[in-house]
Amino acid sequence: MYSDKVMEHFKNPRNVGEIDNPDGVGEVGNPVCGDIMKIFLKIENNIIVDAKFKTFGCGAAIASSSMATELVKGKTLEEAWEVSNRAVAEALEGLPPIKMHCSVLAEEGIHKAINDYRNKQGLSPWEEKHPHSHDHSKDLECQD
Amino acid sequence: MYSDKVMEHFKNPRNVGEIDNPDGVGEVGNPVCGDIMKIFLKIENNIIVDAKFKTFGCGAAIASSSMATELVKGKTLEEAWEVSNRAVAEALEGLPPIKMHCSVLAEEGIHKAINDYRNKQGLSPWEEKHPHSHDHSKDLECQD
Amino acid sequence: MASKRLIYMDHSATTYTKPEVVNAMLPYFTEYFGNPSSIYGIARDSKKAVDTARAQVAKALGADVDEIYFTSGGSESDNWAIKGVAYSNRKKGTHIITTQIEHHAVLHTCQFLEKEGFAVTYLPVDKYGLVDPTELERAITDKTILISIMYANNEIGTIEPITELGTIARKHNIYFHTDAVQAIGNVPINVKEQNIDLLSLSAHKFYGPKGVGALYIKKGVRIENLIHGGGQERKKRAGTENIAGIVGLGKAIEIVTADIPNHNVKIKSMRDRLLKQVLEKIPHSQLNGHPEKRLPGNFNVSFEFIEGESMLLWLDDEGICGSTGSACTSGSLEPSHVLLATGLSPEVAHGSLRLTLGDANTDQDIDYVLDVLPKVVTKLREMSPLYLKSTKEGGCNV
Amino acid sequence: MASKRLIYMDHSATTYTKPEVVNAMLPYFTEYFGNPSSIYGIARDSKKAVDTARAQVAKALGADVDEIYFTSGGSESDNWAIKGVAYSNRKKGTHIITTQIEHHAVLHTCQFLEKEGFAVTYLPVDKYGLVDPTELERAITDKTILISIMYANNEIGTIEPITELGTIARKHNIYFHTDAVQAIGNVPINVKEQNIDLLSLSAHKFYGPKGVGALYIKKGVRIENLIHGGGQERKKRAGTENIAGIVGLGKAIEIVTADIPNHNVKIKSMRDRLLKQVLEKIPHSQLNGHPEKRLPGNFNVSFEFIEGESMLLWLDDEGICGSTGSACTSGSLEPSHVLLATGLSPEVAHGSLRLTLGDANTDQDIDYVLDVLPKVVTKLREMSPLYLKSTKEGGCNV
Numbered sequence A, B: 001m002y003s004d005k006v007m008e009h010f011k012n013p014r015n016v017g018e019i020d021n022p023d024g025v026g027e028v029g030n031p032v033c034g035d036i037m038k039i040f041l042k043i044e045n046n047i048i049v050d051a052k053f054k055t056f057g058c059g060a061a062i063a064s065s066s067m068a069t070e071l072v073k074g075k076t077l078e079e080a081w082e083v084s085n086r087a088v089a090e091a092l093e094g095l096p097p098i099k100m101h102c103s104v105l106a107e108e109g110i111h112k113a114i115n116d117y118r119n120k121q122g123l124s125p126w127e128e129k130h131p132h133s134h135d136h137s138k139d140l141e142c143q144d
Numbered sequence C, D: 001m002a003s004k005r006l007i008y009m010d011h012s013a014t015t016y017t018k019p020e021v022v023n024a025m026l027p028y029f030t031e032y033f034g035n036p037s038s039i040y041g042i043a044r045d046s047k048k049a050v051d052t053a054r055a056q057v058a059k060a061l062g063a064d065v066d067e068i069y070f071t072s073g074g075s076e077s078d079n080w081a082i083k084g085v086a087y088s089n090r091k092k093g094t095h096i097i098t099t100q101i102e103h104h105a106v107l108h109t110c111q112f113l114e115k116e117g118f119a120v121t122y123l124p125v126d127k128y129g130l131v132d133p134t135e136l137e138r139a140i141t142d143k144t145i146l147i148s149i150m151y152a153n154n155e156i157g158t159i160e161p162i163t164e165l166g167t168i169a170r171k172h173n174i175y176f177h178t179d180a181v182q183a184i185g186n187v188p189i190n191v192k193e194q195n196i197d198l199l200s201l202s203a204h205k206f207y208g209p210k211g212v213g214a215l216y217i218k219k220g221v222r223i224e225n226l227i228h229g230g231g232q233e234r235k236k237r238a239g240t241e242n243i244a245g246i247v248g249l250g251k252a253i254e255i256v257t258a259d260i261p262n263h264n265v266k267i268k269s270m271r272d273r274l275l276k277q278v279l280e281k282i283p284h285s286q287l288n289g290h291p292e293k294r295l296p297g298n299f300n301v302s303f304e305f306i307e308g309e310s311m312l313l314w315l316d317d318e319g320i321c322g323s324t325g326s327a328c329t330s331g332s333l334e335p336s337h338v339l340l341a342t343g344l345s346p347e348v349a350h351g352s353l354r355l356t357l358g359d360a361n362t363d364q365d366i367d368y369v370l371d372v373l374p375k376v377v378t379k380l381r382e383m384s385p386l387y388l389k390s391t392k393e394g395g396c397n398v
């Protein structure tokens, strides 16, 4: 069901861990729904010089965290803000429809970490262009 | 579905044909329902000296006609009257439940032929002990 | 097969499963047996196999893959199509139109729905078993939610004018279901061009395994589930998938629809020879169904004065497998509702013989039947009180 | 099997079909393929095969042969039992009692019936997943027409007190249905002694083929058909019989019920060792379901702080096939309704792993899982923000 790229990132996730004294932290998701992502950013001169994550979640959630942190590293905050969930999913060579919310979580995690940084800097938070909500609609059922 | 005995009587039916100038004839059944039996009797000194039949009907109807005519041959009319449908079915080593009506037809055919004879003799007809009716209840369905 | 000669001519009842179909199925019993809903490797293999079969069915019908739903056979598909549409569109209307010659899977489902408050019109047919499109149009009311008309009849083989009927349904915006159980592999089908919204099929009628079928449901059709439960078949048909069966269905439909015109030439020419010679050789015999608009392998002839079951028993004794519309084989006392609907008298209906030819039949089989059948008919007629009467009275109607 | 090591521990999802079962089935595809409703020899052979299978099922359940009806699987059997009784006994009442931990084939059928005007009580369970007989008795009203309680749960393996529950139903003269899909072969069943009126089973859960099941219906039970049509199965379940599948079901149930106690000794001892060691080796792990009243092969453990699907993916990578109650594999966002009904928090439910052992498993398999599983749990916990929190905060509830 997963692309090779997803499996590769799931099995060898990049950037697992925490950053001591991070400049920005974003935690999104809900354990009730089976996924929590925590994103840690180190920011120097408006550039993300390091990104790490910890994730409780399915294969797609872990791969999305891995890919999202990879994608934002080295980018300015403005550039990183533009990394959409679709970009994450595409970089992973696609996600099953019912797993798209994992890439959404990753985008939200990055955004939250960036705004955490902006808050700490006394700057007003940036606004989400497409406010997402954790998608509960695709309710499939246990099948055995 | 049929016993060996039924198949044997179906494939080699005894007493097929007509009797010229029969002493008693009985015709029962209904072509609409798929079975008609015509029984011919030759009676001498109150004894059935010959019995023949013609039947339009299924395997069980033919075998029942064959067996019923066999059973009544050589019997007095009183004895022949007592040959029940159950006796016919038993002599055939059983009939499928939905085919029991064929043995009923045979019994009725014999009865009708005997009463035909009694009528011609100016005697009052004997009364059926267990009035049968052609059983339409076991309605099964086409299955393919 | 048994050691004695066996000539199977009851392909409309069921077919053998082709060896290449069985071979395609085998790995899915013991090797790729995983539940497609599971996550691991062998389960992904079964899921792929189901996807392939779905694509094979879709291609055979001119449908999209996500319009094919696997079921346990023709009866389930018919029940699902009719009850599913009925329950889901009750607010729009409660009138259903079908015909008098449908299979019992359709008729008895409609009768059940009548008990549930639906109204059903059973369209008559002409003496060939054909439905008249103008009669259909006349029967439509603004409460009509479903029209269900079979593609080809299982007893007399008559092929209905489905494209015309489908077009009428579409014009009136009414769902159109067709029971194509007997049609698959015998006539080219394209659900899009023919305006078909729902279509039933069953694998064991075209050399696939028994116990598996499919329902085509056009995208957007409102339909309630028949079997509720797990999320299989995109939440529309619960139950762990019959992987081996589905693989067999896919393979079988691919084979049987690969080259319909050529495939049927041989069967049709054998059938035609059989029919012509039987009607010539045996007096008081008549064809049931339409002379041209009929399934290529279907032979259905009534022999007056005799009853079908006893004919079948004699034929079986000679190694020939056939069927009849006589009540006596079904256990009912009413002969075939299909033959009666075409206007046959019950006694003539009782004397019908259906032989349905298939891939394994040969010209020698036809010769053999042409040799045996007249003898059987003669033997039974000699035993029949009706034949006696008739010849004595000089008439052929009893 | 695939070339790399494959340890299948998902027998509750589905089993492979045993080779002797496949062998028993094979002749019915190509040789004895006749439609049992037909009259000729090869059809009589298929009919006999169906009769034999029916006797095998009857024997396994302590039922009479004419109380067994073949279906397309567990889901159909559940749908039929519940809808069939509901429709047929509506005049008597419209109240149904079931439990919160039933399979979706029961739950969704009940939900459908709620839309149709029936009232359904979903009994709760205790932390082990057990239904309380006094709660059942309290839920009964004079409108109750059906009680449906599963014999053994498919996720946590808990075995319900069916004899007690059946006795209560009988006392109140209410039909009692049990979904025994997971129980067959694992517990001895006697429908007469246990006062069971209807019982569902499915072949692919006990080494038979997929796509075939049965419903036991006690003589005299009033039940409407689910699939209307031909007169098969004594007019109660239409559709040409899936002969090969039915033969396979019969053979499989015969094998699996031949010696239940001995058969399960080995599986249970492997399961017990696995369970004991896992709970010892892996901190923050807890058993789901009842410690004793559980299916012999069922292992269901929650590992806190991690999510089930990622566990399964790693296990699959190591060749181990299992399942989870996490929403993430089902595509839903709600974890298992069964685990929630036992009082588990959603996050702990997400971390559940179900391994269900079967005939092909060995002690070496257990050793292998005991080697691999702790590493997988550790790896995922190290990645988990919950584990971090929890160990920092010193608590194990997040």
Ligand SMILES: Cc1ncc(COP(=O)(O)O)c(C=O)c1O
Pocket (backbone or CB within 6 Å): A143, A144, C238, C239, C240, C241, D012, D072, D073, D074, D075, D076, D078, D103, D105, D150, D152, D153, D154, D179, D181, D182, D202, D203, D204, D211, D213
């Ligand atoms: C308890 C239970 N009931 C019903 C079913 C449904 O059976 P099937 O998938 O064969 O339709 C299953 C398994 O899928 C089950 O575990």
Ligand SMILES: Cc1ncc(COP(=O)(O)O)c(C=O)c1O
Pocket (backbone or CB within 6 Å): B143, B144, C012, C072, C073, C074, C075, C076, C078, C103, C105, C150, C152, C153, C154, C179, C181, C182, C202, C203, C204, C211, C213, D238, D239, D240, D241
């Ligand atoms: C026209 C038609 N419809 C439906 C069916 C039912 O199919 P099945 O027996 O596979 O359920 C059949 C044959 O049995 C049929 O010939």
